Structure formats: structure tokens, C-alpha cells
Amino acid sequence: MQATSRWLLCLSSELSFSLNEKATVLAGIDNEVVRSASQEFEMPSVILLSRYVRIPNARRVPVSRRGVLRRDAQRCGYCAGPANTIDHIMPKSRGGMDTWENLVACCLECNNSKGNRTPAEIGWNLKVLPKMPTGTVWSVRGSERPLPEWSEFLALQARAA
Ligand SMILES: [Zn+2]
Numbered sequence: 001m002q003a004t005s006r007w008l009l010c011l012s013s014e015l016s017f018s019l020n021e022k023a024t025v026l027a028g029i030d031n032e033v034v035r036s037a038s039q040e041f042e043m044p045s046v047i048l049l050s051r052y053v054r055i056p057n058a059r060r061v062p063v064s065r066r067g068v069l070r071r072d073a074q075r076c077g078y079c080a081g082p083a084n085t086i087d088h089i090m091p092k093s094r095g096g097m098d099t100w101e102n103l104v105a106c107c108l109e110c111n112n113s114k115g116n117r118t119p120a121e122i123g124w125n126l127k128v129l130p131k132m133p134t135g136t137v138w139s140v141r142g143s144e145r146p147l148p149e150w151s152e153f154l155a156l157q158a159r160a161a
Contacts, residue, residue: 045147045149045150046149046150046153060132061100061132061133061134061138063098063099063100063103063132065086067133067138068086068100068103068104068105068130069083069084069086069105071100071105071130071133072104072105072128072130073105074105075105076105076106076107076110077104077105077106077126077127077128077130078104078106078107078110078114078119078124078125078126078127079107079109079110080127081107081109081110082107083105083106083107084107084108085105085106085107085108085111086103086104086105086106087103087104087105087106087110087111087114088102088103089102089103089104089118089119089126089130090102090118091115091116091117091118093116094116094118100130100131100132100133101130101131101132102130103130104126104128104130
């Protein structure tokens with residue numbers, strides 16, 4: 001119930017932007033509408049703010065499996081072969097965290113032979129220095145699973161980055 005009310009709160013603040021003409025709806029989600037007590041709106045999916053609104057923690061890019069694979073261009077951090085898994089450099093079972101610095105793209109073969117050990121323990125060297133990715137395109141919230149309506153705007157972001 002709490003998640004729902006938080007979502008509604010976000011949504012209503014976006015709508016109040018448009019009502020105050022601080023924001024323009026650039027794209028909506030087809031056939032989805034939201035209703036206030038007196039009016040009906042197309043559900044916004046892209047809004048243009050006429051004034052910059054600071055997003056809390058915007059500089060912190062949320063870590064995800066897909067994000068790590070994308071950051072490392074789907075190359076294994078240990079052998080540079082094609083990767084489709086991710087590895088905790090310090091194994092999770094030994095306190096390794098889900099952070100950009102502790103996660104690296106990894107091929108299945110390296111992942112299996114590394115097992116529950118650190119690279120140092122088996123004499124492996126990382127070919128990359130894992131860190132949080134930077135650049136405009138990484139700061140777009142939800143860009144891992146973009147809505148089709150966003151494609152035009154995300155392409156602009158990628159060119160600007
Ligand atoms: Zn590998």
C-alpha cells in the first residue's frame with residue numbers, strides 16, 4: 001500500500017507541474033489516463049521542465065546486472081572473452097557488496113573456475129578497473145528498461161554524453 005501511495009505522490013507532483021505550466025508533456029502513454037477530481041489527463045511519460053528540478057542522489061547511478069554488462073561492453077573482466085554473467089570480485093559469501101566497484105562482467109567459464117575466491121588468491125588480474133559509470137546517458141532513471149516513447153529523447157542524450 002505504501003508503494004502505491006508513493007507512486008501516486010510522484011505522479012501527482014508531475015501533474016501539478018503541468019497544471020502550473022512549469023512542465024510540458026512531450027509524450028504520453030497511449031490509452032492510459034489519470035484522473036483528478038475534476039479533470040482527466042493522458043499519463044505523461046516524458047515531460048519538459050521549464051525550470052531545473054534537482055533529483056535527490058542523481059549523481060549516484062543505481063547498480064544493476066544489466067548495467068554492469070553494459071559498462072564492461074559484455075567483455076569478461078578476467079579473460080576479455082564474451083561475458084553474460086557478472087562476478088562479485090570479493091565473493092558475496094565473504095562480504096562482497098553489490099557495488100560498481102565490486103562487480104565485473106564475467107564469462108561463465110571464468111565465473112565457475114573462480115568460485116568462492118578472490119582474483120588475488122588464484123593469481124588472476126582484472127583487465128579493467130571497475131567503477132561507477134559516468135555520463136549523461138547513465139543518469140537517466142529507468143534507462144535500463146526504456147519505454148518506446150523515450151527513444152527519441154534518449155538518442156539525444158546519447159549524442160550529448
Ligand atoms: Zn572469462
